[in-house]
């Protein structure tokens with residue numbers, strides 16, 4: 001018997017991994033976070049699977065489900081929105097599984113921050129603009145953020161920031177970001193990325209509060225901030241430059257014969 005923590009992705013049922021979908025089709029018990037995982041995702045499940053929405057359950061009740069599956073010796077999928085490693089509250093479940101002697105495995109998923117970037121076809125990292133992506137949130141009722149990681153402190157880096165669970169705190173977040181980022185910094189809000197009712201706002205730190213209706217972005221919203229979101233940023237990576245060589249590509253002077261001396265011994269960042 002095993003528990004599989006599976007990333008469901010941001011919402012669209014075809015954004016789960018092949019491995020995740022296969023496991024959903026195999027197991028006889030599925031626990032899923034009903035507030036963030038759409039029911040259409042459950043179409044990947046076998047018809048006789050027991051499907052349990054964890055939105056109504058506390059940790060002890062979820063543990064009771066795992067114990068029941070253990071007694072029946074059946075595998076379980078615990079479906080988490082996006083990727084289970086990010087704000088998934090998986091660690092406390094794993095501690096309990098350890099105590100019960102139940103094995104588990106994690107199957108990654110498409111996180112909502114990349115889904116939000118895809119909604120506006122943004123590249124979050126641009127040479128000389130920002131090469132760093134900060135995934136963060138503000139303190140909520142359930143989880144406190146360490147002071148060293150406050151938005152005001154992180155903003156000092158002026159990196160690309162992806163702010164989870166941010167909607168209800170928009171005013172304070174914008175004020176803290178403006179301590180360091182210029183007012184012209186692009187801001188994107190994506191509500192329910194990849195769901196049929198996805199909504200997108202694109203503006204700047206100076207305009208976002210005026211141009212968005214209060215409360216309209218409270219739930220399931222990803223906030224992206226940073227100069228890299230500016231489509232006008234013109235600096236290009238050398239990676240695909242015709243003069244740039246790396247281990248997997250050599251410049252051919254003679255079209256039939258690559259010159260070995262041109263093969264750089266250094267492996268630079270290589271994208272597939």
Ligand SMILES: C[S@@+](CC[C@H](N)C(=O)[O-])C[C@H]1O[C@@H](n2cnc3c(N)ncnc32)[C@H](O)[C@@H]1O
Pocket residue numbers: 010011036080081082083084085086087088110111112113115116163164165166190191192193194195219220221222223
């Ligand atoms: C508890 S966290 C789970 C994050 C998830 N593990 C992930 O990797 O995306 C919930 C927050 O993730 C963000 N989120 C999850 N799904 C989203 C989506 N489809 N569109 C926009 N934001 C989403 C929102 O900020 C939401 O408040």
